[in-house]
Amino acid sequence: MFADALQRWPWPEDCTLPDVSPFTFTLDGGGRHLIQTVLQNRTNSIFAEFGTFMGGAARTWLSNNIGLRYVCVDPWGDDITDYVKSLSNVDWAARAYKTSYLEEIAELLSRYGPLRLVQNNLASFKDRCVLIRGRIPAAYSEMRSAGLVPDIIYIDALKRHEDFVEAHKIFPNAIITGDDWNWGIQADGAYPIRPYVEEIARERNGQIYADRATFVISEPRHELQFDDKWRYMSQSSA
Structure with a gap:
């Protein structure tokens, strides 16, 4: 199966x-x-x-x-990119991650798109x-x-x-x-x-x-x- x-x-x-x-x-x-x-x-x-x-x-x-x-x-979809970009302005997200890290993830999403990053993240599995x-x-x-x-x-x-x-x-x-x-x-x-x-x-x-x-x-x-x-x-x- x-x-x-x-x-x-x-x-x-x-x-x-x-x-x-x-x-x-x-x-x-x-x-x-x-x-x-x-x-x-x-x-x-x-x-x-x-x-x-x-x-x-x-x-x-x-x-x-x-x-x-x-x-x-x-x-x-592309809405993931927009969502991550918005997280630096959200209190709970800012407490969990540094703004610089969120910005880095947003930049990667803009460059490669969500699916390519997920494939890269999970390729070893x-x-x-x-x-x-x-x-x-x-x-x-x-x-x-x-x-x-x-x-x-x-x-x-x-x-x-x-x-x-x-x-x-x-x-x-x-x-x-x-x-x-x-x-x-x-x-x-x-x-x-x-x-x-x-x-x-x-x-x-x-x-x-x-x-x-x-x-x-x-x-x-x-x-x-x-x-x-x-x-x-x-x-x-x-």
């Missing part, structure tokens, strides 16, 4: 940039230890990240989990990593029709209901995880993606575990083991 995917979405021969060293640039909102817990004892699982950005999380999880097979999905340029939820159906069925899904995209529900429907056996759990608090104290994640958890008889930006839907059949302090209780069930 994964070998077929490598053939369907092949890497270009010139996937490295001689004058650019691979780098790990990630906008980590915290809590990714939960994902590492999911990955424990799941040798050779297929992990699909929807919203790969610059490949920073992919580099980390591929490095830390020998045997993990990885699917990166992202449109890798190309025997167990597939890059799919596309958008969800359409990419879900494309993957399924190609027989590429992930064991674990990580959603870090546009915070739309369909992005979550379609992943649940098209990949009913996958462990569903993601980012942005604490993103975008609204005037009423609600967070945009939480109702979508709660809906899926109810349908799967699952329990949500969350820490800062990261969430995991833990189902009995998957036998995941989390510290109970990360157990999420919704306001409606509290």
Whole structure:
């Protein structure tokens, strides 16, 4: 299955940039230890990240989990360049990275484009990593029709209901995880993606575990083991 995917979405021969060293640039909102817990004892699982950005999380999880097979999905459009350029004016980004570093990444993006940099960043893993340029939820159906069925899904995209529900429907056996759990608090104290994640958890008889930006839907059949302090209780069930 994964070998077929490598053939369907092949890497270009010139996937490295001689004058650019691979780098790990990630906008980590915290809590990714939960994902590492999911990955424990799941040798050779297929992990699909929807919203790969610059490949920073992919580099980390591929490095830390020998045997993990990885699917990166992202449109890798020019908006990434504009977004990185804007980060030097954002407090949380400025605290995480020096302005000079953000400017350097923005310059590389302007020169090479997002996809070429991601290829360069992940080229050392190309025997167990597939890059799919596309958008969800359409990419879900494309993957399924190609027989590429992930064991674990990580959603870090546009915070739309369909992005979550379609992943649940098209990949009913996958462990569903993601980012942005604490993103975008609204005037009423609600967070945009939480109702979508709660809906899926109810349908799967699952329990949500969350820490800062990261969430995991833990189902009995998957036998995941989390510290109970990360157990999420919704306001409606509290």
